[in-house]
Amino acid sequence: MGDSNxxxxxxxxxxxxxxxxxRYLWRMLQNEQDAEDCLQEAFLKAYLAYDRLDxxxxxxxxxxxxxxxxxxxxLRSKLRTGILLSEDLADPGLPVEQQAQNxxxxxxxxxxxxxxxxxxxxxxxxxxxxxxxxxEISAILDTSVEGARANVYQGLRKLRTQFERADxxxxxxxxxxxxxxxx
Amino acid sequence: xxxxxxxxxDTIYGTPPVGTEALGRLQQSVQEWQNAxxxxxxxxxxVGPLFVAVGxxxxxxIEFGTDETGFVRELEARHGVTTIRSMGRVSEAMSxxxxxxxxxxRSFELDVDLRDSTDxxxxxxxxxxxxxxxxxxxxxxxxxxxxxxxxxxxxxxxxARNPIPIVVPCHRVVxxxxxxxxxxxxxxIETKAHLLRLEGATIA
Numbered sequence: 103m104g105d106s107n108x109x110x111x112x113x114x115x116x117x118x119x120x121x122x123x124x125r126y127l128w129r130m131l132q133n134e135q136d137a138e139d140c141l142q143e144a145f146l147k148a149y150l151a152y153d154r155l156d157x158x159x160x161x162x163x164x165x166x167x168x169x170x171x172x173x174x175x176x177l178r179s180k181l182r183t184g185i186l187l188s189e190d191l192a193d194p195g196l197p198v199e200q201q202a203q204n205x206x207x208x209x210x211x212x213x214x215x216x217x218x219x220x221x222x223x224x225x226x227x228x229x230x231x232x233x234x235x236x237x238e239i240s241a242i243l244d245t246s247v248e249g250a251r252a253n254v255y256q257g258l259r260k261l262r263t264q265f266e267r268a269d270x271x272x273x274x275x276x277x278x279x280x281x282x283x284x285x
Numbered sequence: 286x287x288x289x290x291x292x293x294x295d296t297i298y299g300t301p302p303v304g305t306e307a308l309g310r311l312q313q314s315v316q317e318w319q320n321a322x323x324x325x326x327x328x329x330x331x332v333g334p335l336f337v338a339v340g341x342x343x344x345x346x347i348e349f350g351t352d353e354t355g356f357v358r359e360l361e362a363r364h365g366v367t368t369i370r371s372m373g374r375v376s377e378a379m380s381x382x383x384x385x386x387x388x389x390x391r392s393f394e395l396d397v398d399l400r401d402s403t404d405x406x407x408x409x410x411x412x413x414x415x416x417x418x419x420x421x422x423x424x425x426x427x428x429x430x431x432x433x434x435x436x437x438x439x440x441x442x443x444x445a446r447n448p449i450p451i452v453v454p455c456h457r458v459v460x461x462x463x464x465x466x467x468x469x470x471x472x473x474i475e476t477k478a479h480l481l482r483l484e485g486a487t488i489a
Binding site: 112141149 | 289296302371374
């Protein structure tokens with residue numbers, strides 16, 4: 103299959119893109135088992151649809167799109183059943199107290215990311231970590247190029263605003279320390 | 286504080302696992318899919334429950350009046366590969382067969398894969414495909430066509446084991462006196478007569 107319309111063999115697509123799609127799924131799902139399950143599911147869907155895919159399609163964006171849909175469905179069903187496990191990101195090299203603080207902050211950031219609209223969160227991952235172009239992101243998320251850019255920007259801005267506000271509570275302390283040093 | 290966010294994002298997203306094992310298992314699955322046989326079923330077709338299976342070279346099996354477990358068991362025994370139920374891969378074959386059964390199609394544009402048949406069976410089945418819709422040939426005529434005029438009995442046996450009835454039209458092959466001596470598909474001779482009538486053949 104896949105030899106009509108000068109399309110590459112399906113295996114070639116797998117070799118070329120499976121690793122980055124796996125990373126994308128892991129970033130979306132924050133769990134290795136879910137990432138692997140969705141990887142299999144997404145590539146099976148792609149395999150089944152490959153014969154009908156237009157030979158001029160952007161294969162990479164197409165795979166990302168299928169993977170994104172698969173991950174979203176999984177996230178929804180996990181939210182419904184209330185099992186959303188994320189792997190522990192604590193750095194064992196740090197003192198316990200700092201680990202706990204970092205962990206708290208990370209949990210807060212994760213919650214903030216989870217509260218972003220899907221497109222903003224996904225655009226952020228696609229741009230910043232999957233390092234895709236805005237053209238590709240727009241094809242994957244079904245937006246204009248400007249829309250893709252705006253989603254990345256708005257997502258980041260929301261996170262920053264939220265945590266700047268949290269940080270501003272700590273500013274007086276910092277100021278006091280600084281003024282003490284100054285005196 | 287921008288750095289806090291950047292650092293947290295990097296901690297959360299920056300170091301995904303390499304996933305060597307997951308990727309290895311995907312490669313294995315892709316290989317299985319490429320060799321797999323895909324099938325689908327239609328519970329209430331005009332000939333009863335209809336099962337169609339397609340491999341990467343074409344249609345490998347059609348069966349009706351059976352059940353899914355039996356169909357899958359036989360497919361796996363015959364071909365020794367994974368079978369996967371999928372509407373997508375089978376839909377073209379299935380829809381052509383349904384068009385045929387409802388009288389909206391006379392011939393098929395489908396590849397068939399007769400790899401698991403013997404050379405003799407394959408010759409017989411390929412000869413049966415050359416009998417046009419609405420016409421019949423006798424077992425003896427098929428035997429002549431395959432260059433083995435004394436083999437009409439063996440021709441009958443090969444047709445009885447036709448893995449792709451309807452598309453490989455074994456129903457168009459009849460006894461020397463024109464009578465319908467047998468049909469391996471569900472419904473037996475009645476189905477055979479039904480298919481011939483569908484094609485506009487006059488049944489005595």
